Each structure stands twice: as C-alpha cells, then as structure tokens.
Amino acid sequence: MATLSFNSTQIKSPSLQSHKPFSKSHFSTKPNNVPFLFPSKTHPQLxxxxxxxxxxxxxSVPEEAFDDAEEDDPTSELSYLDSETDPSSVTEWELDFCSRPILDIRGKKIWELVVCDSSLSLQYTKYFPNNVINSVTLKDAMETISEDLGVPLPEKVRFFRSQMQTIITKSCKELGIKPVPSKRCLSLLLWLEERYETIYLRHPGFQKGSKPLLALxxxxxxxxxxxxxxxxxxxxxxxxxxxxxxxxxxxxxxxxxxxxxxxxxxxxxxxxxxxxxxxxxxxxxxxxxxxxxxxxxxxxxxxxxxxxxxxxxxxxxxxxxxxxxxxxxxxxxxxxxxxxxxxxxxxxxxxxxxxxxxxxxxxxxxxxxxxxxxx
Incomplete structure (x- = not known):
C-alpha cells in the first residue's frame, strides 16, 4: 500500500532577530476592550x-515512496481500511467525485470517486461512466463504503470542488451527514497528486495534455x-x-x-x-x-x-x-x-x-x- 512521503524540509535557521513591521492594515472596527482570559505561557514570543x-x-516526493504503487494495476479499484484502526474512530471523510484524464471504451472520460480520512487509514476508489453521475450514485457509493469496510457513515464529509457542491450536499444530507466545503482536505489533495503520478499516467486510457474538467x-x-x-x-x-x-x-x-x-x-x-x-x-x-x-x-x-x-x-x-x-x-x-x-x-x-x-x-x-x- 503506497503512502504519502515527502523529503525533510531543510532550511537554515539563523538566530532570531526582531524586525520592525511595515504592516498596518486598513482594519477599522471599534475597540471593544475584550478581557484576556488565558495565563501567560512559556512559548517564545512571535x-x-x-x-x-x-x-x-x-x-519533493522521493521516487522510493512509490515503489509499491508501481506494482498496482492502474485499472483496479481500492477498498482499504487499516486493520489497526478502530472503525468507530473514522468520523470524517475527505471526498472527491470528478472526471479523470482517462477515456473508457466509448471514448468518454471516466469519473472516479476517491474517499479517505485524514490519516489515510481509510482509502476507497471507484470508477464510474460519465452517464451515471448524480446524487443517487454518490449516495449509494457512500453506503457501500460503510458496508464493505465495516465503518459507520461519517459525521462530516469534506470536499474541495465547488462545481460538485450540489450533488455532494444532497447525497450527504440524505444520509444525515454534514457536508463541509473546504480546501483543508490536505490528505486527499496529496493523495490525488500521488495517484496522478502512479495510477492515472499509467492507465491505458490516459489522455496526455487533457485539462481538468472541474478546475478549482x-x-x-x-x-x-x-x-x-x-x-x-x-x-x-x-x-x-x-x-x-x-x-x-x-x-x-x-x-x-x-x-x-x-x-x-x-x-x-x-x-x-x-x-x-x-x-x-x-x-x-x-x-x-x-x-x-x-x-x-x-x-x-x-x-x-x-x-x-x-x-x-x-x-x-x-x-x-x-x-x-x-x-x-x-x-x-x-x-x-x-x-x-x-x-x-x-x-x-x-x-x-x-x-x-x-x-x-x-x-x-x-x-x-x-x-x-x-x-
């Protein structure tokens, strides 16, 4: 199972020195003299x-991070839950439902559902033809994830594409899940970047030069x-x-x-x-x-x-x-x-x-x- 891995950030750090700020914003709210409620800490001052x-x-992403991924069949789908993870602890999902730069046998772009949690303990992918993309398909797929992996439906689902907000929101609300539009889907974003390099580029239907259908x-x-x-x-x-x-x-x-x-x-x-x-x-x-x-x-x-x-x-x-x-x-x-x-x-x-x-x-x-x- 491929995991996200990045090189250490090597940054030289000279001793801290104060620097007079130039920044004075145009903020203009009236002071309310809100009392400070917390005691002083030992943290260094900003x-x-x-x-x-x-x-x-x-x-950067080292090549060795993807050694296992290169053995994967790029046409296969993934349904995975870490055996050491308590299913009840997976209460938030990160979700993307979008077309991929891959054509099916009809010459149409394949869509893919990608779901994970923030720790990538849960990972799920499934391809769909472009003529079944609707809230019912997504709702059924989320129920399938829950049943197949033995995890409860999440309390929240984060997603980052505004164009899919209507479909995702409708599906979530029918399942009693809170939809959260947010770009803080960092595990998902990093995983998609990895899948592009290790899965999509190797797929036999990959279309080089194809632009994202739903750009951010x-x-x-x-x-x-x-x-x-x-x-x-x-x-x-x-x-x-x-x-x-x-x-x-x-x-x-x-x-x-x-x-x-x-x-x-x-x-x-x-x-x-x-x-x-x-x-x-x-x-x-x-x-x-x-x-x-x-x-x-x-x-x-x-x-x-x-x-x-x-x-x-x-x-x-x-x-x-x-x-x-x-x-x-x-x-x-x-x-x-x-x-x-x-x-x-x-x-x-x-x-x-x-x-x-x-x-x-x-x-x-x-x-x-x-x-x-x-x-």
Whole structure:
C-alpha cells in the first residue's frame, strides 16, 4: 500500500532577530476592550519576520515512496481500511467525485470517486461512466463504503470542488451527514497528486495534455466582512518546535484554531525551522477568533501586485484581509514572506492576539498552501 512521503524540509535557521513591521492594515472596527482570559505561557514570543531568515529549499516526493504503487494495476479499484484502526474512530471523510484524464471504451472520460480520512487509514476508489453521475450514485457509493469496510457513515464529509457542491450536499444530507466545503482536505489533495503520478499516467486510457474538467475556483477577492476585521497585523515567524507546542495546547487552553498532523501527511520539518506566519491584533481578539474558527481557514497569501493580503476560506471564498502601501521595502518584505512560505512547502500560520507584542495567542491556525491537484 503506497503512502504519502515527502523529503525533510531543510532550511537554515539563523538566530532570531526582531524586525520592525511595515504592516498596518486598513482594519477599522471599534475597540471593544475584550478581557484576556488565558495565563501567560512559556512559548517564545512571535518574532517579526526577517526577510532573509529562510534559505532556498523545497519539498519533493522521493521516487522510493512509490515503489509499491508501481506494482498496482492502474485499472483496479481500492477498498482499504487499516486493520489497526478502530472503525468507530473514522468520523470524517475527505471526498472527491470528478472526471479523470482517462477515456473508457466509448471514448468518454471516466469519473472516479476517491474517499479517505485524514490519516489515510481509510482509502476507497471507484470508477464510474460519465452517464451515471448524480446524487443517487454518490449516495449509494457512500453506503457501500460503510458496508464493505465495516465503518459507520461519517459525521462530516469534506470536499474541495465547488462545481460538485450540489450533488455532494444532497447525497450527504440524505444520509444525515454534514457536508463541509473546504480546501483543508490536505490528505486527499496529496493523495490525488500521488495517484496522478502512479495510477492515472499509467492507465491505458490516459489522455496526455487533457485539462481538468472541474478546475478549482480562484475568484477575485471580496471585501472583508466587518466581523472579521482586526486592527493591526505583522509578518512574523516561529520555530517549528514552538508551533507544535502551540497546536498541542489548543484544546487544553480552549483556544480557537486548528492544527495539521504533519506526521500523518508524511511531511517532516526540523524543530529549528522558522515557519512564516501572520499575526493579527485586535482588542476584540476573542470574538474575532471565534468567527474565524467557523470559516475553514485555508491559507493566507501576500499579493504584491495589489498590495494586500488575501485570506482563503472554504472552497472558493477569498477576502482582501488587509492592505499596505506599496513601496520597494514593503514589496520586498511581502515577496520574502511568500518565498519563505514556498521554502517550507507552503506551511505557514495565522495567529490572533490582543497585542502584537503579546506572548499569547487567542486563535492559532497552522496552514498548508498547496497547489491545485493535477486532476
């Protein structure tokens, strides 16, 4: 059984140095003087981003990760549950239902259902002809997964294609499942990338140069809703060891946010690696973090052409999160922040605080900005 595996991210990490932030956003909500509810921690303070603090690096997939996959029949289907996994613990699925760059004997594109959980303990694939693509087919297929693998139907199903929202939502609701449109289907996205290289390219019906039928949306960013406004922001960075500690204590401290299990994703990061992030300060940090917590936060992007930061949530929603005055200095720092994010394989974070100089976070999200899958 092939598993996702990535090379370690090798990034040189010089000693942390403070860097005066240029970033003062156009946030304009009125201060509400929300009291801070949590005691101080021993975590290091967020250090202002130093543009030259991360060297060139990359995250790539080693050939040996796919040794087993190359023995697979590319026309076969997969129905797998890890024998050591408690079926009742698989409560959330990640799902893709889309055409593939593969033609059947009629010369029509084959569709495929791909389902997994975040740890890839559950893996299921099934091909379909293009003339049976509807909510009934998907509903029946999800019931089949549950019956064949002996797992209960999930509480939630995450999916990342907006074009399939109607079919997936209808199927889920008929089964009493909560559909969650979200690009935080990271295990699924990485698995699709792997399947493209190890399965689809080797399929006898593969069509070279075929473009995805349902490309991911990348809409023009909208104005930020008032309830998501902060007051100040800055590019910052933290060593990965501190980020792990922050994520592990989210539940203990009742802090809003979400982590990523990089071990399960097969992504290795050295403890001393400096991870770039965005710190947002607000006197109403607690309610701001609460609102953000319901948005399926995906990524933050520095758009140097527009002089702004873009917040991506859900599957196709993008907001102008903050703006800055374009100068050679600000453009250089924004470009360096994006380069640092790329050097970390897309890994970055969003922290919400009461003050940019605080040691504590009221909300903390570890994010992974992945390119769209090739299918």
């Amino acid at each position: 250090h202002h981003f130093k543009p030259n603090s991360i060297s060139e690096s990359s995250v 949306d990348n809409p023009f960013p909208m104005e930020l809703p008032e309830n998501l406004f902060g007051e100040k922001w800055a590019f910052v960075q933290l060593p990965f060891s501190a980020i792990r500690e922050e994520i592990s204590s989210l539940d203990e401290r009742f802090v809003f946010g979400a982590g990523l299990d990089l071990d399960l994703l097969g992504i290795e990061v050295d403890d001393n690696t400096l991870i770039p992030g965005l710190a947002v300060a607000s006197s109403r940090a607690k309610p701001l973090a609460a609102w953000m917590n319901g948005l399926e936060v995906c990524s933050v992007e520095a758009d140097t052409s527009r002089g702004c930061l873009i917040l991506s949530v859900g599957i196709s929603t993008r907001y102008v999160y903050a703006t800055y005055k374009k100068t050679p200095t600000t453009t250089s720092e924004a470009e360096a922040w994006e380069a640092a994010k790329k050097a970390c394989g897309g890994l970055h974070f969003l922290a919400i605080q009461e003050d940019l100089d605080s040691d504590d976070c009221v909300g903390f999200w570890l994010l992974l900005d992945l390119p769209p899958p090739p299918v």
